[in-house]
Amino acid sequence: MSEEQATAASGGIDVLLHTERTFPPPPEFAARANASDPGIYERAAADPEAWWGSWAEKLDWIEPFDEILDWSNPPFARWFTGGRLNVSANCLDRHVAAGAGDRVAYFWEGEDGTRKEITYGWLLERTQRAANALRSLGIGKGDVVGIFMPMVPEAAVAMLACTRIGAIHNVVFGGFSAASVVERMEVSGAKALITADATLRRGKPTPMKAAIDAAIGGLDSLEHVIVVDRAGTDPPMTAGRDHRWEELIGAADPVCEPEPMDAEDPLYILYTSGSTAKPKGIQHTTAGYLTGITATHKLVFDLKDDDVYWCAADIGWVTGHSYIVYAPLANGATSVMYEGAPNYPAEDRWWEIAERYGVTILYTAPTAIRACMKWGDEHVDKHDLSKLRLLGSVGEPINPRAWLWYHERVGGGRCPIVDTWWQTETGAIMITPLPGLTTTKPGSATIPFPGIEAKILDDEGNEIAEGGGNLVLTRPWPAMARTLYKEPERFVETYWKRFGPETYQVGDAARVDEDGYFWIVGRTDDVINVSGHRLSTMEVESALVSHPNVAEAAVIGVADEDTGQAIFAFVTPAGGASGDGALEADLRDHVAAKIGKLARPKRMAFADDLPKTRSGKIMRRLLRDIAAGRELGDVSTLRDPEVVKDLKRQLSA
Numbered sequence: 001m002s003e004e005q006a007t008a009a010s011g012g013i014d015v016l017l018h019t020e021r022t023f024p025p026p027p028e029f030a031a032r033a034n035a036s037d038p039g040i041y042e043r044a045a046a047d048p049e050a051w052w053g054s055w056a057e058k059l060d061w062i063e064p065f066d067e068i069l070d071w072s073n074p075p076f077a078r079w080f081t082g083g084r085l086n087v088s089a090n091c092l093d094r095h096v097a098a099g100a101g102d103r104v105a106y107f108w109e110g111e112d113g114t115r116k117e118i119t120y121g122w123l124l125e126r127t128q129r130a131a132n133a134l135r136s137l138g139i140g141k142g143d144v145v146g147i148f149m150p151m152v153p154e155a156a157v158a159m160l161a162c163t164r165i166g167a168i169h170n171v172v173f174g175g176f177s178a179a180s181v182v183e184r185m186e187v188s189g190a191k192a193l194i195t196a197d198a199t200l201r202r203g204k205p206t207p208m209k210a211a212i213d214a215a216i217g218g219l220d221s222l223e224h225v226i227v228v229d230r231a232g233t234d235p236p237m238t239a240g241r242d243h244r245w246e247e248l249i250g251a252a253d254p255v256c257e258p259e260p261m262d263a264e265d266p267l268y269i270l271y272t273s274g275s276t277a278k279p280k281g282i283q284h285t286t287a288g289y290l291t292g293i294t295a296t297h298k299l300v301f302d303l304k305d306d307d308v309y310w311c312a313a314d315i316g317w318v319t320g321h322s323y324i325v326y327a328p329l330a331n332g333a334t335s336v337m338y339e340g341a342p343n344y345p346a347e348d349r350w351w352e353i354a355e356r357y358g359v360t361i362l363y364t365a366p367t368a369i370r371a372c373m374k375w376g377d378e379h380v381d382k383h384d385l386s387k388l389r390l391l392g393s394v395g396e397p398i399n400p401r402a403w404l405w406y407h408e409r410v411g412g413g414r415c416p417i418v419d420t421w422w423q424t425e426t427g428a429i430m431i432t433p434l435p436g437l438t439t440t441k442p443g444s445a446t447i448p449f450p451g452i453e454a455k456i457l458d459d460e461g462n463e464i465a466e467g468g469g470n471l472v473l474t475r476p477w478p479a480m481a482r483t484l485y486k487e488p489e490r491f492v493e494t495y496w497k498r499f500g501p502e503t504y505q506v507g508d509a510a511r512v513d514e515d516g517y518f519w520i521v522g523r524t525d526d527v528i529n530v531s532g533h534r535l536s537t538m539e540v541e542s543a544l545v546s547h548p549n550v551a552e553a554a555v556i557g558v559a560d561e562d563t564g565q566a567i568f569a570f571v572t573p574a575g576g577a578s579g580d581g582a583l584e585a586d587l588r589d590h591v592a593a594k595i596g597k598l599a600r601p602k603r604m605a606f607a608d609d610l611p612k613t614r615s616g617k618i619m620r621r622l623l624r625d626i627a628a629g630r631e632l633g634d635v636s637t638l639r640d641p642e643v644v645k646d647l648k649r650q651l652s653a
């Protein structure tokens with residue numbers, strides 16, 4: 001893929017405005033960094049299995065493993081075979097047993113200002129009770145349990161309780177629609193769903209249980225719905241199916257032995273968007289995942305005992321799974337968990353929280369950094385952020401302007417920034433600086449983590465030593481997704497076909513520079529990255545065409561200074577509807593109901609026809625040119641040039 005194509009694939013986003021400045025690790029940081037020996041890169045590359053094995057050995061095993069890696073049947077890797085362990089025991093029991101029962105796991109802050117100190121001891125007790133409660137409902141090893149929750153400690157407890165008994169959780173981000181919850185429960189055959197009465201959104205309880213109640217009624221496999229009381233809204237309860245969390249937990253036995261899980265037993269599935277309308281159930285397993293996330297968390301975030309770590313993501317995304325719940329707990333960290341919006345009740349809410357708890361490590365997304373930047377420096381300056389020592393970024397390429405602002409304004413010019421590239425599929429961070437070792441360049445995620453090998457390939461599969469192309473990972477890693485839930489062929493087809501079964505096709509275009517630094521450009525598939533959230537163009541298109549007044553729809557990602565990319569929908573109305581503001585508003589609501597508010601198109605254009613090839617294929621490339629106001633590329637295959645003229649007229653009006 002050429003750079004031009006890559007830029008087109010990313011919606012024309014011009015995020016990589018260059019700065020020549022580079023940032024070596026501050027000497028005082030480097031002097032006491034967890035990773036301070038540059039030799040680890042070479043040693044890990046020479047013997048990656050020994051490297052990962054050394055991290056696996058730091059876990060608490062019920063039964064030690066026999067073999068580090070079995071890669072005899074690529075792309076289906078097996079790590080730490082023969083070993084048995086339990087994730088909740090690694091996250092909780094071992095710390096409590098070591099006397100850290102009173103250590104704070106989460107400083108939790110509700111949007112309404114409620115504050116709780118959640119200790120490891122409390123989490124262990126609640127997790128065991130919740131595990132027994134699930135068991136009492138007939139849920140056990142291998143059963144799928146849906147979780148649709150706000151950012152409350154019970155969400156972590158629910159996940160940990162599943163791992164305690166070997167149930168596979170399937171978390172759906174709290175901002176998704178009822179229809180999305182139903183789809184994900186249905187395709188995974190979930191037996192139970194844990195949810196809350198409501199979530200607080202800018203001070204108002206927004207129903208969760210009541211919102212999904214009618215829709216989940218038709219699910220055959222779903223036997224139980226467990227409702228956490230977050231906002232006291234008393235939702236309708238269906239006798240026999242619905243249970244109150246507090247009642248179940250209260251009645252449950254407080255002791256539950258952890259289920260010894262095979263290293264390769266599934267830990268969770270997490271649905272994410274791909275190139276088709278049907279989301280993919282990314283499946284992670286037990287030991288490899290825990291190894292990958294604990295290693296990266298310890299080295300990338302330079303985690304120390306006295307740190308107060310804050311990953312400001314949502315548990316509904318992989319970032320929350322790996323770096324709010326599992327890695328911080330397994331590493332015995334003290335974290336901040338915040339429930340609400342960054343600008344509620346005021347634009348300094350985040351900085352107030354960071355000051356209150358003395359946050360030392362902050363991990364967030366470029367879109368949030370850009371929002372804070374826009375709200376103004378004064379909100380940051382009002383607060384004492386002098387405890388901060390490390391900043392992280394994830395989810396999309398960070399534009400150098402936001403990087404520099406983050407570095408100066410938030411980090412006071414003294415904190416290294418780790419721009420971490422990874423995916424739901426990779427489970428753990430893959431390309432990233434190590435803050436005590438790597439000189440950073442704003443906008444680049446820098447170099448692969450020790451033990452990881454990344455390359456840029458051209459479309460024929462030849463390696464490009466310096467330049468742009470398809471990003472691939474060429475060695476198995478412990479936290480890699482093992483398959484797509486119940487769709488192993490689709491797993492092979494999507495990731496391991498194009499360049500062979502030992503080369504993981506990432507789906508991102510990237511460029512590697514003269515220093516071997518990687519610069520992620522954007523997706524090469526039909527995936528749009530809105531505020532670091534992944535959406536497929538097909539998903540949004542099929543939501544649009546399910547509306548009676550839509551004949552046809554084509555969706556593209558366009559550059560957006562706030563959200564990185566934004567959704568632009570081209571729609572041909574049907575049923576005598578006219579493409580006006582009313583229809584546009586209606587369609588936005590419709591998409592929100594079908595997928596979730598995050599999928600609402602930001603811009604829309606209506607046309608009697610869309611630009612197509614003579615064989616009837618929509619030419620998205622031209623739509624991208626039109627949306628960006630660019631000269632049109634090759635139009636020789638275009639069936640009806642009038643269509644394009646009409647659209648161009650509309651958008652320039």
Ligand code: WT7
Nearest residue numbers: 319394395396397419420421422423424520534
């Ligand atoms: C896609 C993965 C990984 C957790 C959040 C998103 C993009 C992610 C970066 C980064 C440039 C990034 C890629 C990737 N992405 N991190 N640091 N720089 N791009 O997880 O929903 O699985 O999305 O997000 O395009 O493929 P996800």
